[in-house]
Amino acid sequence: MPRFPGRTADVAANLTSPVLGRPLCANGTPWILYLFEECVENVWEYWSVVIGLISMFCFLLSTLPQVYEAYRNGKVEEAMSFGFLLFLFSGDLSSLIGCVLTSQLPIQIVTVVFYIFTDLLLISQFLYYKIKNNSPKKRPTLKWLCFLWCGASTVALLILPKFITDNNPSANTQSASNSVEISGYACGYLASIFYLSSRFPQLYKNFKRQSTEGTSYMLFALAMMGNGTYGLSVIVVLPALAGSKQTFILKHLAWLIGSLGVLLLDFFVTAQFIIYRKNHSAKTSKKMNVPEVEPLLCEEEELSTF
CATH class of the missing domain: 1.20.5 (Single alpha-helices involved in coiled-coils or other helix-helix interfaces)
Structure with a gap:
């Protein structure tokens, strides 16, 4: 589930005059230029950005139904695979590292930090109910420890985006820029591997139990919508490209592999929910x-x- 498009770090530099410091995109869409520093001057690029935002919105909401389902039934450790949660967290963490290395925009860093927060929430729920349900005695301190952990994680994640953006050094030389770009792409491939790996433990867990009880299908349905719309946002912009389409595809290949691969695996998860x-x-x-x-x-x- 590659939740992050992985835009290149030099987009903003190409839109700003080195002399006046003003945008060169005179005919671009103002709100897209302001939020993403991306020059959108035709309908293909415009719909690519809109579909990409829909994809991001789907991923933002995807884990919330599972959080509610786990709170409602209190048996998340029986339904969810810890491997699924761990690989999901590792994928988002790799995306965050890639964002830092490639000097992504603040709004993108804040978004991926929110993904990590929801991952930590799911993992915290899993551990809390596992300890609670396996303990013969009630432990009131467990609930307070869980609240303290969630509170500390929330504060840390709220501070982290500003800390990263303030302390992220910019690449001044061409060699350093190329090195950072390669590192960013490596993190993209690593994140895609983690996202693809996340589905297999959950597929095995469902097969072993012969049930999907306790798991919210909306988690996977919204992920499918997010992955599908992300792939569509990349395809839609192809007719408007002035440069090489092959180069553009190669730059997004890591995220496309993860996106389409996870989308395929989620069809198997859907089949399990039906069966x-x-x-x-x-x-x-x-x-x-x-x-x-x-x-x-x-x-x-x-x-x-x-």
């Missing part, structure tokens, strides 16, 4: 029927003895 839904219905009906039948049988046996 195992019958098992979930059967288990639910069994739990609902057993308490009502057993007392009646016991009463009939007692009456027959008299």
